[in-house]
Amino acid sequence: MIFPRPARLALVALLLASIVWPAAPAHAFLDRILPGTDTKDEFDGRFIDTLTPGAWKPPLEAAMQEAAEKSSTSSATFSFGGGGDASGSTEQKVEAKDVSQPEFEQISGMTMLRMDERGIVALPVLDAYLAGIARRLLEHSPIRGAPIMIYVTASERYGEAKALPDGTIAIPMASILQADSEDELAALLAHEISHVLRGHHDLDWFEQRQGNLVSGAELMLGLASGLAQQIGKGNEMAAKAARILIVAEAAMTATSKGLFPSWTREHEDEADLLGLDLLIAAGYNYDGMFALMQKMEEAELVEASKPDPYQEVRKALEEEIQLQTSQGNIGGALGNVLQAATLEFSTALDRASVDHRSATDRLESIRDYFDREYADEIPPAMTSLPLEQVRKSKEFMEFAEAYRDASTALDLAEKGDLPAAEKAARSAVSGPYNNHAWTRYAFYKVRLEQGHRDRAMQNLELALNDPYVPLSVYKDLEQLNRKAGSMDSAARVLASAWEEFQRPAALYPPLIHHHLRKGEKARAQELAIECAFKNREVAKICRTAAEGRDPDMARTQNWLQALR
Known part of the structure; x- marks a missing residue:
């Protein structure tokens, strides 16, 4: 059904208003119901x-x-x-x-x-x-x-x-x-x-x-x-x-x-x-x-000044609504309106779910409490020497330098300055923390941006030498092996992490994928059931993986697509 142009324009205006309008009332409502007792x-x-x-x-x-x-x-x-x-x-x-x-x-x-x-x-x-x-x-x-x-x-x-x-x-x-x-x-x-x-x-x-x-x-x-x-x-x-x-x-x-x-x-x-x-x-x-x-x-204040992570999603939704409405696809347009409204309310809920008041409010409350209970307290001198002694120790300075180099490498890689990023990453792994998970993970990210998948994989394998290697290293190593067609290697990495991290939610999608690949559909469905009880967001990815879709594709979809 094709609507006349004036009707289409009116509908677009109404639809766009419905995106913008829910945010402020939702935030205001949630602010009113938040606990107010000090x-x-x-x-x-x-x-x-x-x-x-x-x-x-x-x-x-x-x-x-x-x-x-x-x-x-x-x-x-x-x-x-x-x-x-x-x-x-x-x-x-x-x-x-x-x-x-x-x-x-x-x-x-x-x-x-x-x-x-x-x-x-x-x-x-x-x-x-x-x-x-x-x-x-x-x-x-x-x-x-x-x-x-x-x-x-x-x-x-x-x-x-x-x-x-x-x-x-x-x-x-x-x-x-x-x-x-x-x-x-x-x-x-x-x-x-x-x-x-x-x-x-x-x-x-x-x-x-x-x-x-x-x-x-x-x-x-x-x-x-x-x-x-x-x-x-x-x-x-x-x-x-x-x-x-x-x-x-x-x-x-x-x-x-x-x-x-x-x-x-x-x-x-x-x-x-x-x-x-x-x-x-x-x-x-x-x-x-x-x-x-x-x-x-x-x-x-720094966090608040960062760009809205959903800005591009909102823009894309607005453009999609306009396009679908102009083509007479009112059902599709309404679906996007619902998604946009859900996005706004979800943002408001995220704000309401913050588990503490702002630092400004907390500081004011602590000062009031101090004035009430400790107004006559005579404080000792501030203590800085022991902390400085620790920070000037050789092992701390060596790690701090490697830590900063790794962080710099990631920042430069994100900005697209790959030669400088590689230089910083090499510096991070040149000292005693050459196989620390954080330094190797940073070098892995740089290699990935350079398009060197084999060298990226080598950095992740070296990161496994860290006794406290994080889950992300296993996840990315499994993914790289799978993308390279080394399915047995990917399965071994996954099995190690599955036991070491006690069946973490994040590993259910690739594990479901591996069982489907081996024809073990019943086991894959059983894992999808377990996954639903682990984490509500991962559960969506597990469902798509259980349907035979690539778990990485499901993981990289934005949450609006996962809701469809």
Whole structure:
């Protein structure tokens, strides 16, 4: 059907308005519903005094036990296949629950850190220094025995520190390089240690996993129904799929009842307050916390000034809408409008999901708390000498130089200056860190931009010598081998990473592809089912891989295409 030109122009205007309009109201609405209570106003006195003294206990264990008890008493059933037979027996529920348990508990913090493409920096002098700061902070904690393990990552983002469920704490190399005093580093560590003491990331991590289970259940309802029609209800794999769906249903029920509510912004506020308490109790200068937050504020401003990553997507959608409307393809135009609206609302949700307030708001809150509780505190002098001694040590200076060269190589390669990028990359691997994952990964990227796939592969193979080699090295090495037609080599790389990283979500698509290549369709479909419960975004790629499409093509598609 072809519309008259005036009607087409009016429709285009309406469609384009529908793209632009949802963003502001969505952001405003989400801003209104965000938590507004300042944690410091919810109690009198110092936050550290509200803690119950005693031994540290991982709250995940209690949460898991409660979830298991609730799921085992669920009366819901799921009819798999066309016969209407209930497959929600107590035996199946218990079996499914036991099968799913390793998903939550057995991935170590170290393994989770190695899923970062930049890897871990192993410098004994730095590790010992940070461990000493942590011991000093923990001496004044009413909660004893927290299994704190500190690692430095090769991250270039100042505020990219994190605490993980088992007490593992990651400090970015950027924080070490940019800190002006030990007090500032101690403030960063105190904040992350506070998360571990309070068990925030144990619960947050479980909630995230639970959320993936719920999304997986939603995705799998359609997939399981289609699978049932293909293989029949008597098939062993069909029974396993039904058991998995029972677990998902239990997780969805638990979520709907608010079993694991998430107050991550409150958690960040608590870590700020407890971190300041620990910092001052340990004899550090409280200005270290204020300096930390000011640098976080500056980092946020830098991030905010970066170009909108969806700008090109929005532009492409607008052009596609105009083209389809001019051709009378109203259905296609409306589909793109829906995608554009989804993009805007998703952006708003991303903004709402930030797990802490802005650094500006946090700094103001910490200052208010300090004025209330520590106004008469006389601070010791700032401590900078120990940090400088570490940074002037030979091993630190050697790594810092290689680290900077690798980062420079990547920047130059991105700008298209490949000769200069190669020079920087060669410098990065010329010293004692020639086989460090970060330096070799940077050289690999440069070689890839130069079109030298064989040399790119050699750099990834050398990166495997790093004892903390990140997952990205395995992923890219598997991909290069597969593209080169070395399918057996690709399969071996994949098998090594699959075991070493405990079945990570990112490896499901290529693994599904390899099983399909060998004619093992049932195993590929089974992995697609598992994948749906790992990660909601990867699940989309797994579905396309299970349909026989190249996993790299699926991975590189933007998320709008993946939704079609």
